Amino acid sequence: MDSPENVKTSTSIAAATTLPSDSVAAPDSTIFGYISNLSPIKPVKAAPVVPGFPSLNSPPIVFTSPHLNPLCETTYLKRSQCPQLSCEELCQQDISGNKFEIGSNELEKSKTQSSSTLIPCVERIPPECIDKYLADTVEVNCENSAHSANLSLIQSGDDMPQSIKDFTDSKLDDKNDIRQDAEILMGAFPATPELAGQDFQGKSSFNDEPVETDAKQGGSEMPSCECPKVESGLSVEQQCELSVVQHAGAVHEDELGCASQFLPESLQPSQGYEDCSETTGEASNKIADNIVLHDPKGQHYSGMHRRCLRFEEARGNIVENSPGSRGSSNVVTSSSLPANLGDMEVFESSSLEISATSSGRHLINLTQPIISVIPPRNSGNPRSSISKPSGIGLHLNTIVNAKPMSCGASGSMQSAEKGYLNVQDGKLVSNMDCHQPESTKNSSILSNVREKLPVSSEDCSHEAQVSVATSYLPSQSLQIVKSSTDIAPLKQIMPDNTLISLLGSICLLKFSRKKASATNDGDGCKRCNCKKTKCLKLYCDCFAAGIYCAEPCACQGCFNRPEYEDTVLDTRKQIEFRNPLAFAPKIVQGLTDSSANSIGEDGNYSTPSSERHKRGCNCKKSMCVKKYCECYQANVGCSSGCRCEGCKNVYGKKEEYGMTKDVLSEGPVNERFESTFDELEMAASRDGLLQTELCNLDNLIPPTPSFQFSDHGNCAPKSRFSTRRCLPSPESNLTLPKSLETFDNNHDLLLKARKDIQGIDYYCQELDFSNAETVNELSPRYDGLSNICDLSTLPNPPSTAMAYLASSKISDWTTISRAQLCARSGHLSSVSSFHWRGSPITPVAQFGGTKLLGAVESDKKHHDVPEDDTPEILKDTSTPLKAVKVTSPNKKRVSPPHRRLHELGSSSSAGLRSGRKFILCGLCLLSHLYAMH
DNA sequence: GAGTTTGAAACT
């Protein structure tokens, strides 16, 4: 069970296991070190038992199933031990400034909880910091910074470019400050030079400057006090390596610009964190706090702190403190803990906060969708996406419904990067792996997210529970993009790489966020009641979701527990062998659905058209209006892939889906898009990889690396997390939906187009920041990203975005898609993969983490899977191993992608050509992983 | 809480 003891044990184990890696990694600022840290890759089962499927150790598992993100692997999530505790309560407490208990036990618990349940429990924060922080977000601070490692990042005002300094100085006046954040960020940048791999001001690196990971150092240096909002969270006791960054948020454009400028480039693979705060443009949306603590050593999770912020409260704080400033800065300190998912969250409130801290794992973890993210309906944030019912559990659910927190999006991002940045040797190093127990990591991440999320108490219960991390990323990115102004400065200041990486990280964050919000019962915990399957079959929602069963579960003879990690992993492996997509998210983005995205005429909900159940349902009697129906349960409409009879799915009827499709195809303008759907589908069926890549763009968040593959079957139609659509892969020659071009004049159509475009939104964002600002609106459901893409809103559609959207040229897609897609997938590195088209430097997302990883994994599966992996436990139940069946997208079983390796090579090569660090890192990582296998 | 219904997962 997830009793605290277990958790502890697991954590301790994890720590122990991780130690070696840490030792290696820690010193290593290099990519390898970073990579090595990744638990999934570790040859040894180091993976902390705690977090979910252990497995995560094994890359294959992670990668293999689309469902699982690499992160996920490591993080097979454990459920919160304290499901009972409502998020709300926690949040309230946090908010109230109640002290957090740091007890190791509690910490672990909290970690566990957070990770598993995603329920936002109060994060533990060093008492000092916490108290102050909570009490007064504004004040948080610098003082505390002493404790917080993060601050160390800030240290360097010295390092900061003069302009920046000036900037900061000029704005010191603001108390609210984002400025402070900016300062922090600036400090951070210097710290992260290597990561950025580029000079902040054209200089090669900041490396020279020592960045101190230690909170102490940071604290000392931080001028900080000036930046009230920024806090560094830090595990006091532990050395918190800084990993963070962030900028807080929302800043006015001016501020934003500055802030943005300061954004660390850390996006690079090595980098772990990035913080970018941006104001989405809404003052209301400021997010005040983000504290992310990472415990470098994992042993101490105390570093992690979570809080659930309420939007209102947060806003209030922010407003009070800095009426003018939109964004609050958030500083995330991460110890080695990857846990910054919380950071990742983006508040829908306008302010963005980006904390790059989260590592890929985190993302993955997030993916584990224990809870479906539900945006607070009452949050008062208009942007907030419509909350959906908790989703389906696991597989389905991993997906989280989170739709669009992003809409509101603002959020602070944490870099989704797998590693969080740590400052070592004066350098920021992102630690891919979390030495920490995965659970902890997860929890931390989640918690962070939670904290940042401005959520009403109500929301807390929902959102908090929901692992928001995944969902937020996009939004964050959106925000960033949105404020073109913000971006512009960034561009000026930031190297393309950095910027790109940043964006990528953002994307990752969002994804992770989505994942996080998987299933929850309302209490944030989904529980199973398995009696015969021992919770080792997909019947078990917990198992299917990649999480361990917990106390709330009423299962009998459960083996889905950390103590049976091996069994769980083996079983999982076996299942994946049989069906690589078994753990893939069931909900994937669909192309377009006319019915989607709006409340039905009849008052029915409609989900983003893009989301559809990957495999489709087969309902005969429930008419898809009951939870028996997976589509309905996931709050997605039925699609052509469904074999349901008498479909009355309020989220979208199968017939409607078909109609929509037809309509889109009919678009006068785009004949070339006519076959888009079919092509996508076919491509998907044909090539798992492509699909994966394409489809998974949206899915990146998805919990598992496999997640990206998940779409094999039907990438086109669905994506769990995001409303986004799958982008056609260049290879597939798929073209954009007709709708995009076709509907220029029709508002409704535009809406649809947006939806369609959502899949592309990243591109848009990435592509052209300058125009981002124009996009302000975010439909509640859609991620800000989509908005960015919104043609109507954009006076000057980003060239890239437009190009993508408008251009029928496949080449464009191909060019961009892959890299960007990869970026989305973000597994390996949100950062690394990020591709900014506009810049000459444009790093190409080389590895789409997804692909590469997936490839490796897939291969692995093919070769490594033992004939009989069936766990002893299950043997009696019979789980025959059979050759993997290849099936059409609609079929349950899908063949694993075969091209992965090939693609890897290509992608990697591309990356090399680009000369980007990311790429290199990615390659190294890949090679490393591959070698391991 | 027990029993029934339902459809996915597993199996043949």
Add this chain to the structure above:
DNA sequence: CAGTTTCAAACTC
């Protein structure tokens, strides 16, 4: 691939 069985969630009472 189709059909059947098993399973656990969803639902009903």
